[in-house]
Amino acid sequence: MEREEITIKKAQQLVDDWIKTIGVRYFSELTNMAVLTEEVGELARVMARKYGDQSFKAGEKENLDEEMADVLWVLLCLANQTGVDLTDALLKSIEKKSNRDKERHKNNPKLLNHGE
Numbered sequence: 446m447e448r449e450e451i452t453i454k455k456a457q458q459l460v461d462d463w464i465k466t467i468g469v470r471y472f473s474e475l476t477n478m479a480v481l482t483e484e485v486g487e488l489a490r491v492m493a494r495k496y497g498d499q500s501f502k503a504g505e506k507e508n509l510d511e512e513m514a515d516v517l518w519v520l521l522c523l524a525n526q527t528g529v530d531l532t533d534a535l536l537k538s539i540e541k542k543s544n545r546d547k548e549r550h551k552n553n554p555k556l557l558n559h560g561e
Contacts, residue, residue, distance in 0.1 A: 453531045453532045456521055460518060461525050464525075480519050484512065491505075491512050495509065
């Protein structure tokens with residue numbers, strides 16, 4: 446079965462539909478902000494063990510995909526709750542960074558030397 450590609454807008458709609466049919470209602474914005482922080486922490490734990498100096502404890506999984514999806518899920522919830530169109534916001538962010546940083550990174554010796 447081929448997996449459907451989805452846009453950010455479609456992802457926001459899928460999350461909203463799930464919340465309204467299965468999840469009963471959104472948690473409060475403040476609760477979801479705390480949940481987002483928790484999920485980012487869980488992602489950081491896996492990153493520290495996979496790419497950093499820590500090792501996995503017995504029973505821990507190398508589940509980057511799950512942790513990233515959890516972060517995205519809660520971010521989509523927050524966007525829906527606060528009326529943010531993440532597609533529009535991302536395009537604006539790319540434009541802002543492109544204008545602000547068009548020469549900055551090209552002239553950064555840390556990036557040019559690849560951390561050597």
